[in-house]
Amino acid sequence: MRIxxxxxxxxxxxxxxxxxxxxxxxxxxxxxxxxxxxRGAEALAAASTGEPTSYDQIIHPIKPWKIFGSxxxxxxxxxxxxxxxxxxxxxxxxxxxSTAVIGPGEPIVIPPTNDVIKRGPGMxxxxxxxxxxxxxYEVELGVVIGKRAKNVRAEDAWDFILGYTVINDVxxxxxxxxxxxxxxxxxxxxxxxxxxxxxxxxxxxxxFAVRIQSHxxxxxxxxxxxxxxxxxPHVAIEWLSSIITLEPGxxxxxxxPGGIGLFHDPPKxxxxxxxxxxxxxxxxxxxxxxxxxxxxxxxxx
Numbered sequence: 001m002r003i004x005x006x007x008x009x010x011x012x013x014x015x016x017x018x019x020x021x022x023x024x025x026x027x028x029x030x031x032x033x034x035x036x037x038x039r040g041a042e043a044l045a046a047a048s049t050g051e052p053t054s055y056d057q058i059i060h061p062i063k064p065w066k067i068f069g070s071x072x073x074x075x076x077x078x079x080x081x082x083x084x085x086x087x088x089x090x091x092x093x094x095x096x097x098s099t100a101v102i103g104p105g106e107p108i109v110i111p112p113t114n115d116v117i118k119r120g121p122g123m124x125x126x127x128x129x130x131x132x133x134x135x136x137y138e139v140e141l142g143v144v145i146g147k148r149a150k151n152v153r154a155e156d157a158w159d160f161i162l163g164y165t166v167i168n169d170v171x172x173x174x175x176x177x178x179x180x181x182x183x184x185x186x187x188x189x190x191x192x193x194x195x196x197x198x199x200x201x202x203x204x205x206x207x208f209a210v211r212i213q214s215h216x217x218x219x220x221x222x223x224x225x226x227x228x229x230x231x232x233p234h235v236a237i238e239w240l241s242s243i244i245t246l247e248p249g250x251x252x253x254x255x256x257p258g259g260i261g262l263f264h265d266p267p268k269x270x271x272x273x274x275x276x277x278x279x280x281x282x283x284x285x286x287x288x289x290x291x292x293x294x295x296x297x298x299x300x301x
Contacts, residue, residue, distance in 0.1 A: 168193040
């Protein structure tokens with residue numbers, strides 16, 4: 001089953017997508033459906049027996065309360081940095097805020113670098129400031145929690161997964177890597193493209209055979225299997241749920257493989273005019289243009 005959110009005029013709804021058709025569940029959002037427990041599950045199962053609904057646009061499939069970001073979960077990504085030591089336990093280094101979430105086709109907006117936050121050439125005391133906000137891409141598998149999870153054992157964790165989506169963990173490196181502002185660098189508005197849908201776990205025969213990729217302007221940048229993860233989803237859920245209660249609709253962004261822009265020589269940071277596509281086999285692909293923002297806090301000097 002492919003769960004989507006759609007917009008028709010000013011109305012947003014949660015539906016089930018079959019081919020190009022979308023069947024309404026009767027819920028305004030996926031999060032509301034999941035929070036309604038058994039009744040939401042019944043509505044989801046019954047949706048495709050009705051008539052398709054009209055829609056203008058498929059948007060992000062969910063806007064979670066919590067998005068947990070794994071910093072290092074692929075050996076190839078860790079080895080891009082100097083002095084890499086493989087982690088001994090799952091690493092969730094940041095929380096990505098839901099205000100950053102956008103859907104298919106929506107623009108990744110790079111705000112002006114000469115407004116409140118100053119970044120630009122010659123700022124030698126700040127890492128990567130020569131690249132402005134040093135905006136980077138990261139393809140990641142998103143794991144969507146289906147029911148409340150607390151102190152879950154790894155072998156039972158699969159039962160708490162609703163399904164999977166694709167995430168582009170866009171990052172402003174010159175904020176993230178200065179003054180330990182990881183959450184802020186990861187949570188600029190529009191810096192969490194997600195979609196195009198949530199594929200329920202029953203439709204993914206072998207999760208470890210799923211391949212994730214990123215392309216920038218058609219150039220392949222990242223390419224890995226979920227089997228390459230150091231700590232797969234069931235292990236991550238055990239770890240996180242021992243600390244934090246996971247609620248229906250929470251999302252785990254499970255790390256990125258090697259090939260991010262930061263570690264190219266020279267770095268390949270995103271620029272206005274670029275197009276980024278991230279994908280996962282069996283789930284789909286998510287494409288977003290990159291644009292220069294014009295909204296300002298202060299007038300241009």
